[in-house]
Amino acid sequence: MQSDMTMPLLAECASDLSKSLPRSQRDPVIGIIGSGDFSRSLAIRLVGCGFRVVVGSRQPSRVAKGVFPDRVEVRSQREAIHAAERVVFAAIHPEHYHSLVGLREMLAGKVLVDVSNATTLTSHKQSNAETLAELFPKSSVVKGFNVVSAWALQTGAHDGSRQVLICSNCSDSKAMVLELARRMGFSPVDLGSLCASRGIEEAPLILFPSWGGPILTTLILFIFFYGYIFLRHILLPYLDHRENNFYQLPLVTVNQTLPAVALVTLALVYLPGLVAAVFQLGRGTKYKRFPCWLDCWLCRRKQLGLLSFLCTALHAVYSMCLTLRKAAGYTLLNAAYHQVKAGIENSWVEQLVWRADLYLSCGILGFGVLTLLAITSLPSVGNALNWREFTFVQSGLGYAALALSTMHTLFFGWDFAFSPGAYPYYLPPAYLLALIPPCIVLVGRLFLAVPCLTLRLAKIRKGWESTQYWPVNNQEPGGSREAHPQQNFDDV
Numbered sequence: 464m465q466s467d468m469t470m471p472l473l474a475e476c477a478s479d480l481s482k483s484l485p486r487s488q489r490d491p492v493i494g495i496i497g498s499g500d501f502s503r504s505l506a507i508r509l510v511g512c513g514f515r516v517v518v519g520s521r522q523p524s525r526v527a528k529g530v531f532p533d534r535v536e537v538r539s540q541r542e543a544i545h546a547a548e549r550v551v552f553a554a555i556h557p558e559h560y561h562s563l564v565g566l567r568e569m570l571a572g573k574v575l576v577d578v579s580n581a582t583t584l585t586s587h588k589q590s591n592a593e594t595l596a597e598l599f600p601k602s603s604v605v606k607g608f609n610v611v612s613a614w615a616l617q618t619g620a621h622d623g624s625r626q627v628l629i630c631s632n633c634s635d636s637k638a639m640v641l642e643l644a645r646r647m648g649f650s651p652v653d654l655g656s657l658c659a660s661r662g663i664e665e666a667p668l669i670l671f672p673s674w675g676g677p678i679l680t681t682l683i684l685f686i687f688f689y690g691y692i693f694l695r696h697i698l699l700p701y702l703d704h705r706e707n708n709f710y711q712l713p714l715v716t717v718n719q720t721l722p723a724v725a726l727v728t729l730a731l732v733y734l735p736g737l738v739a740a741v742f743q744l745g746r747g748t749k750y751k752r753f754p755c756w757l758d759c760w761l762c763r764r765k766q767l768g769l770l771s772f773l774c775t776a777l778h779a780v781y782s783m784c785l786t787l788r789k790a791a792g793y794t795l796l797n798a799a800y801h802q803v804k805a806g807i808e809n810s811w812v813e814q815l816v817w818r819a820d821l822y823l824s825c826g827i828l829g830f831g832v833l834t835l836l837a838i839t840s841l842p843s844v845g846n847a848l849n850w851r852e853f854t855f856v857q858s859g860l861g862y863a864a865l866a867l868s869t870m871h872t873l874f875f876g877w878d879f880a881f882s883p884g885a886y887p888y889y890l891p892p893a894y895l896l897a898l899i900p901p902c903i904v905l906v907g908r909l910f911l912a913v914p915c916l917t918l919r920l921a922k923i924r925k926g927w928e929s930t931q932y933w934p935v936n937n938q939e940p941g942g943s944r945e946a947h948p949q950q951n952f953d954d955v
């Protein structure tokens with residue numbers, strides 16, 4: 464590595480990068496080898512951030528006009544490396560790295576950024592960045608800009624995809640690339656030495672890393688409620704008195720399961736916030752780390768909320784299709800026949816009409832608010848909101864959605880839960896079980912709204928700490944005391 468030899472120059476360049484330079488000839492020149500898709504996205508982003516870019520192609524004349532913005536120069540690979548002050552991106556596939564060996568001396572002393580992704584998950588292979596470092600021992604190889612899709616490079620999407628992972632054996636070169644990433648509007652994460660490069664390269668291959676837990680939770684809830692409803696409504700009546708309800712399996716049982724899963728999942732979105740608030744109140748500080756399980760749970764709320772939304776949407780569609788079923792037609796005809804036989808002319812029951820209307824209205828409103836929550840959780844929409852608006856939508860409207868869904872279920876149950884007929888085989892209806900978590904959350908939220916608790920929590924979230932956390936020789940809060948650089952989770 465060239466860290467010793469190039470240190471003063473690299474440091475100088477790093478400080479250059481940190482300055483907000485006007486778009487002029489003084490802008491740092493960045494070289495990109497390769498004129499493919501990634502190169503194009505990177506170049507657009509770089510020029511947009513005030514850098515001058517020279518793309519190095521094997522055949523510059525073959526690169527169509529308009530592929531790159533006008534401010535990007537497309538030259539030969541040699542010219543691009545020569546023009547680049549310090550940083551050269553290798554935006555070519557790793558299989559072709561050896562084709563650059565002839566340029567080794569030109570690349571000596573420069574920072575060579577490897578952006579390649581792995582194509583397969585292997586535990587024994589050398590990473591692409593390590594291969595590049597072996598091929599170019601006189602250059603400082605920095606691994607970086609992975610996980611970011613070409614789309615994110617172009618749009619600068621304000622979500623997790625803004626995070627770029629960076630590692631290198633040369634700390635000065637790494638510092639420079641970290642600063643470059645920051646100037647490009649990303650949130651770079653320093654992962655240490657080049658040993659971390661394989662993990663970085665393989666990161667994009669790991670599918671839905673943050674969805675595993677929420678999907679598994681939803682699946683377990685689905686299996687539990689489906690099994691429970693099957694047992695209570697279908698299997699036990701069949702074993703008991705040969706009542707054949709198996710026709711309910713594909714639609715009715717699924718439609719009873721979905722709202723139960725949706726309700727519990729939605730409660731699981733708001734439960735960790737309450738638990739976190741209880742932790743903060745109990746500890747009297749917000750600077751102490753939450754337990755890992757709570758941290759992890761808090762980070763999965765968006766996914767749980769979206770899965771709850773999916774179940775609710777499916778429940779809405781299933782419910783609308785219920786009347787289209789053959790079974791619904793037969794049931795209606797049978798009921799009409801029995802009514803005629805019994806000589807009943809008017810079957811209108813005012814109370815049941817109110818019940819059905821309130822039940823439907825709460826359901827529709829709850830679904831509407833949940834849809835709004837799902838839309839605002841999209842990065843492009845969420846970014847258009849300021850912090851207070853986002854908190855209002857995600858927390859205020861979130862609780863409204865939970866309350867409406869709970870009321871929808873309560874109106875569905877009406878007073879049925881109090882009749883002995885609701886407990887065949889001593890099993891309560893599934894919706895009663897599903898009501899437990901949201902009721903805990905709503906009651907917990909009301910409890911936290913008690914003024915003395917709200918005020919204490921607000922103080923803690925503004926940085927106040929209980930006296931037990933003051934250092935012995937500095938009994939004044941806020942004095943020279945340094946906050947723990949740990950958990951700072953306000954959004955609970």
Ligand SMILES: NC(=O)C1=CN([C@@H]2O[C@H](COP(=O)(O)OP(=O)(O)OC[C@H]3O[C@@H](n4cnc5c(N)ncnc54)[C@H](OP(=O)(O)O)[C@@H]3O)[C@@H](O)[C@H]2O)C=CC1
Binds near residue numbers: 497554559610
């Ligand atoms: N960090 C991230 O998230 C992402 C990283 N990548 C990585 O970026 C790299 C480039 O990907 P992408 O732009 O999609 O690929 P493309 O196939 O679109 O472009 C590759 C370019 O490499 C150049 N090249 C240089 N030498 C050779 C050679 N010997 N044979 C063939 N081509 C050569 C070509 O440009 P020319 O003909 O002008 O020389 C070609 O346009 C890959 O390593 C990929 O893994 C890609 C997407 C996202």
Ligand SMILES: [Fe+3]
Binds near residue numbers: 722826871
């Ligand atoms: Fe419903």
